[in-house]
Amino acid sequence: MSARPLHVAVIGAGPAGIYAADILSKSELDVRIDLFERLPAPYGLVRYGVAPDHPRIKQIITALYRILQRGDIQLIANVEVGKDITVPELQERYDAIILATGSDRDAPLNIPGVDLPQSFGAADFVAWYDGHPDYPRTWPLEAKEIAVLGVGNVALDVARVLAKHPEDILTTEVPANVYEGLKHSPVTDVHVFGRRGPAQVKFTPLELRELGEVPDVDVIVYEEDFDYDEGSQAAIKASNQTKMVVKTLTNYAMVPPEEHTASRRIHIHMFHSPAEILADENGNVRALKTERTELDGTGNVKGTGEFVETPVQAVYRAIGYFSSPVEGLPFDNKRGVIPSVFGRVTDEKGNVMNGLYATGWVRRGPVGLIGSTKSDAAETISKLVEDAQAGRLAATTDQVGHQATLDLLDSRGTKYTTWHGWELLDAYERKLGEEFGELPEGRGMRERVKVVSRKAMTAISRGEEVPEDLIGADGE
Structure with a gap:
């Protein structure tokens, strides 16, 4: 050497x-x-x-x-x-x-209608609400009813951010433009779809439990979506995490309908395989068509030939990264x-x-x-x-x-930019959080507010002067 x-x-x-x-x-x-x-x-x-x-x-x-x-x-x-x-x-x-x-990309999903204008990749949406500098500053939040495809934590994140009242996210580092976008969203119902059953979903127990703690958002799970075969029973027996997820889903399903009084709802649908995103006469999303599935004995599923249409005006694909x-x-x-x-x-x-x-x-x-x-x-x-x-x-x-x-x-x-540059940007974002001041209703202070513009991030990190119009919602 x-x-x-x-x-x-x-x-x-x-x-x-x-x-x-x-x-x-x-x-x-x-x-x-x-x-x-x-x-x-x-x-x-x-x-x-x-x-x-x-x-x-x-x-x-x-x-x-x-x-x-x-x-x-x-x-x-x-x-x-x-x-x-x-x-x-x-x-x-x-x-x-x-x-x-x-x-950094969404895994592909090859079903008819996936290219409709209101069909979005979750990775892109996550990048938007996290203030990624290479993504647009605005997002088309125009749907009252939304479908989220996937049963992992990213799907839960997307569903929660869509359904959550924006005031309840303001304590975080959410950028100003994201807060403004979410504030004007008309959403009332978010439907999360998974192909398999409660013993196969990929949520972690903590994320799933916390979903039920979001203020003024009900979590609705359907009794007809519970089934267990030999493979499912083995999965539950082998994993405490799976056991806790199944228990949490069961608890949600046992809540009587009359107790669902929140202004927004997250519905979790199992045994639904996405088949097609349907368009209206103007070429916009009007519904998600799913095929009901059933367990095959191994924990996997097969189609039943029964199809269901759920009215939605937007679809988010959270089926994995690429x-x-x-x-x-x-x-x-x-x-x-x-x-x-x-x-x-x-x-x-x-x-x-x-x-x-x-x-x-x-x-x-x-x-x-x-x-x-x-x-x-x-x-x-x-x-x-x-x-x-x-x-x-x-x-x-x-x-x-x-x-x-x-x-x-x-x-x-x-x-x-360098590590010293990141320390400058880190301090700048924390200062923006301090300057935001006390949040209403005793929500406390903001730890930071993210700078979104790449030009602004770079200038701050290099110790250069930053034009005021680059800080906040407008970006580049």
């Missing part, structure tokens, strides 16, 4: 990238790590993929903050790999590259991942590409929580360490590492 330190670029400053960088920094290697992020702010889906009214999940940011605050991992943000700097240019300057770009390709690297379009073997990236023929690694959702797909992300990162880093110790890693030029990369970005006029 060379006498100089190993230089490694990690692409993506979400949990997967930060945990990989942290594990690598604590390995036996003498290593220098640069963490690249295409947005001006770190933390990935923890900042831009978690509903703002979930402060406990947001606490993950505290752990990630402590890792980056140490200073041994250098953040280079507002830099998109494949656009501002290419993979070959990184390979010239780094001995190894770890891809941790996550999953990764985006990185220019210059192989991509499995069917699975939505960068192909790899134990974290080592492979080409189209399955051959290992030296010095390239993947971790997190872009490696294994959008499954698992933080624990899975940590173990995934540990496996990937173990392979990188193994390759480094075997002498298989080397940059392709002598101009390696952090300063060589910044010199290249400076020569192109790239407005990259």
Whole structure:
């Protein structure tokens, strides 16, 4: 091995990238790590993929903050790999590259009507209400009745944000433009649809229980949607989490109809497989057509041939996330991942590409929580360490590492930001929260208000003056 330190670029400053960088920094290697992020702010889906009214999940940011605050991992943000700097240019300057770009798109759903104007991907909606700088500032919230397809936590988040009275979300970091949009929504009913039964839904017990605590929102579950086969019973017996989810759904179903007095309702429908999104004569969404399903004995379902139409004026697809390709690297379009073997990236023929690694959702797909992300990162880093110790890693030029990369970005006029820049932006958002003042009805203070405009985020992070019209709802 060379006498100089190993230089490694990690692409993506979400949990997967930060945990990989942290594990690598604590390995036996003498290593220098640069963490690249295409947005001006770190933390990935923890900042831009978690509903703002979930402060406990947001606490993950505290752990990630402590890792980056140490200073041994250098953040280079507002830099998109494949656009501002290419993979070959990184390979010239780094001995190894770890891809941790996550999953940022909606998984496809191929049913008739999916392209109607009021059919939305949940990932896009989540990005909007989380103030993602690359998404529009407005959202068409015009439907009274809405369908949400999917029975995971993202579906619950979408349903809750749509149904919740906006005053009850104001204690969070929700951007001003999002609050204004939600305030004018005419929604009364949100219908959540899942193909299978109560023993197969992917909600976590806590998220499902908290749904029943939203002020002036009733949760309605239907008795006819309960059925259990041998596979379902085995799933309940094997998992306390499944047992708690089934119990919570049962409790919702036992509430008498006369006790449903709230002005807004979330309906959870099980054993409904989306078949078609129906349009009216003007080409707008008028209903969701679903096929009733039944258990087949294994916990899976089959169609019954019975179809149901539920009147809705908008449909949100929350059936899973999908990764985006990185220019210059192989991509499995069917699975939505960068192909790899134990974290080592492979080409189209399955051959290992030296010095390239993947971790997190872009490696294994959008499954698992933080624990899975940590173990995934540990496996990937173990392979990188193994390759480094075997002498298989080397940059392709002598101009390696952090300063060589910044010199290249400076020569192109790239407005990259740093960890110090994030601390400036973090403080700015907290100050906006303080300036908002006391909330009505004893709701307390706001912790922060997100800056939404990329130009404003970049200017604040670089210590530049920010035009007032860039702060708030208008964006770019």
